Every structure is written in structure tokens, then in C-alpha cells.
Amino acid sequence: MRGLLLVTASGLAREAGVLAEHSGEYDHIAHVDDDPRLWGRSVAGRPVLGGLEVVADRPSYRVLVCAGKGATRRALVDRLTLMGVGLGRYATVVHPAVDWFPWSVGAGSIILGGAVLTADVAVHEHVVLMPQVTLTHDDVVESYATLCAGVSVGGGVHIGEGAYLGMNACVREGLTVGAGSVLGMGSVLLSDLPERETWAGSPARYLDGARSSR
Numbered sequence: 001m002r003g004l005l006l007v008t009a010s011g012l013a014r015e016a017g018v019l020a021e022h023s024g025e026y027d028h029i030a031h032v033d034d035d036p037r038l039w040g041r042s043v044a045g046r047p048v049l050g051g052l053e054v055v056a057d058r059p060s061y062r063v064l065v066c067a068g069k070g071a072t073r074r075a076l077v078d079r080l081t082l083m084g085v086g087l088g089r090y091a092t093v094v095h096p097a098v099d100w101f102p103w104s105v106g107a108g109s110i111i112l113g114g115a116v117l118t119a120d121v122a123v124h125e126h127v128v129l130m131p132q133v134t135l136t137h138d139d140v141v142e143s144y145a146t147l148c149a150g151v152s153v154g155g156g157v158h159i160g161e162g163a164y165l166g167m168n169a170c171v172r173e174g175l176t177v178g179a180g181s182v183l184g185m186g187s188v189l190l191s192d193l194p195e196r197e198t199w200a201g202s203p204a205r206y207l208d209g210a211r212s213s214r
């Protein structure tokens with residue numbers, strides 16, 4: 001038995017906290033958050049112990065970065081790395097009904113209920129797969145990517161670092177989703193999506209003037 005620190009008190013942190021509780025792996029689960037107004041309060045019954053420095057104060061605790069945006073997760077992990085937090089301290093939280101073994105899921109990743117990983121799928125570090133995501137054979141999801149609820153990915157797709165796929169988007173088999181790119185909710189991707197662009201629609205096209213960086 002051991003402790004777990006959920007970094008942020010976000011909705012995703014509450015979702016991951018429920019899974020961590022049900023796993024029975026942790027005897028103490030708490031939040032840390034940069035917002036001092038939350039310190040000393042409780043979120044979904046779990047205490048907010050303070051800011052990120054608490055991670056250094058409790059070296060025996062595992063850590064899970066729960067920001068919904070990949071860029072924010074990366075920024076928090078960068079700060080934790082400077083504080084000496086190595087990859088080995090990060091927890092991986094997977095809903096118990098998700099059939100993922102023996103496919104590789106990296107440290108710091110969160111996989112919510114109903115996700116399916118079929119065969120030879122690789123999920124790298126600090127990835128978030130929200131409910132009902134389907135990853136099929138030979139898919140690779142690079143670190144800090146976020147796949148929102150209901151995303152369906154055909155076989156052999158490569159999803160780049162920090163990419164964000166909105167709810168219920170579909171990706172045709174064999175394609176590449178570039179690092180840092182955004183695919184809008186409900187989109188149908190039929191060709192490679194370049195790095196750091198926002199595409200949306202069916203078929204998905206470049207979204208001129210998109211404001212959201214996700």
C-alpha cells in the first residue's frame with residue numbers, strides 16, 4: 001500500500017482519483033494544485049495538500065499529472081523533473097474493465113472506462129484516453145496526447161506528441177496525426193494531419209483562424 005498525489009484538482013483528476021481508489025493500490029490519495037485557494041480544502045472527499053512542492057515533501061508517494069491539456073501536463077512534468085521527480089515515480093491508472101494487457105502503456109498515462117486497445121498498441125507517457133476510445137492494431141500514441149471520449153482510430157495510425165483529438169473524432173487506418181495538432185470533435189480524418197495545425201469537419205480540413213490551441 002502507498003500514497004498517490006494527483007497533480008491538479010481538475011475534473012480529470014477527480015476521474016483518475018476514482019479509478020485509483022477502486023484499484024485498492026493506494027491507502028492515501030490527495031491532490032496538489034497551484035491554486036492556493038484550494039489548499040487545505042477537500043475535492044471529492046480528497047484533501048488538497050498544497051502546491052507542487054508537496055511532491056518533494058512526500059517522496060514515497062506516486063504522482064499522476066491530471067491536467068486535461070497535453071501542453072499543461074508537459075509543463076507540469078517539466079517542473080517536476082527540475083524538482084528531481086523521475087519517470088519511475090509516475091503512476092499509471094487504467095480502468096479495471098479496460099483490456100490492455102500486454103500492450104504497453106507508459107508511466108503517467110490515464111485510461112478511463114470503456115477504452116479498448118486491440119493488438120500491438122503502444123501508448124507512451126502521460127497520455128490521456130477518455131471513455132470509449134478505441135485504438136486498434138499497431139496504433140502508436142506518443143506522449144502527452146489526449147484522445148477525448150469516443151475517439152475511434154483505425155489500425156497502424158501514429159498520433160504525435162501532444163496531439164488532441166476531440167470527442168467522437170475518427171481517424172482512417174494508416175494515417176499520421178502530427179505532433180501538437182488538434183482534430184475537432186466529430187471530425188473524420190481521411191489524410192495525414194500536419195504538425196501543429198487544427199483540422200475539423202467531415203472530411204476534416206484545415207480550420208482557418210482556429211482560436212483554440214488545446
Ligand SMILES: CC(C)(COP(=O)(O)OP(=O)(O)OC[C@H]1O[C@@H](n2cnc3c(N)ncnc32)[C@H](O)[C@@H]1OP(=O)(O)O)[C@@H](O)C(=O)NCCC(=O)NCCS
Pocket residue numbers: 148149165166167182183184185186187198199200201202207209210211212213214
Ligand atoms: C476544433 C476546435 C478546437 C475549434 O475550436 P475554436 O478554435 O474555438 O473554433 P471556433 O469554435 O471559433 O470555430 C471556428 C470555426 O470552425 C467550426 N468548427 C469548430 N469546431 C468544429 C468541428 N468540430 N467540426 C466542424 N467545424 C467546426 C465552427 O463552426 C467555426 O466555423 P465558422 O468560422 O464558419 O463559423 C473545437 O471546436 C473542438 O472541436 N474542440 C474539441 C472539444 C472536445 O472534444 N472537448 C472534449 C472535452 S473532454
